[in-house]
Amino acid sequence: MNDRPNVVFLFADQLRACDTPPYVTPQAPMPNMARLAEEGVTFTNMISTCPVCTPYRSMLLTGRHPQTTGHLINFVRTRHDEIGIGDAFGRAGYRTGWVGKWHLHTGSFPQINGADFVPEGRD
Incomplete structure (x- = not known):
């Protein structure tokens, strides 16, 4: 088994921090994105x-x-x-x-x- 981590980059048009977990509102749940964020790395200070x-x-x-x-x-x-x-x-x-x-x-x-x-x- 390979011990290197899997890496997935998600590039989206017009994606703002308020549109991503954990900031997303309950009216628009994103359980899979939330799981990716919880189990991986998120970048919060990009420009x-x-x-x-x-x-x-x-x-x-x-x-x-x-x-x-x-x-x-x-x-x-x-x-x-x-x-x-x-x-x-x-x-x-x-x-x-x-x-x-x-x-x-x-x-x-x-x-x-x-x-x-x-x-x-x-x-």
Whole structure:
């Protein structure tokens, strides 16, 4: 059995702290999100220097400011030599994947940011 922890990053559009457990109201229960938060790690003090979809995702996935990656607006192509968090996890022996909105438009998703799995039909 592998002793490395499973890692899941959830990136959502317009997700605010008040929309996530434990801050969510009883009128909108989120039991699975609450369980993930209780059993895992939550980041409570994050900020985006460029709160637009592509720049934000680029910043989170590369660890670099949008000004250095060139992602200042949406739908800017990511350079193929850009190293991302998926690459780092892959080098550590993890199998990685990406499901959902990408918006770092490259045309060849599995080769970018080290994703081993990307379902067909995703942008």
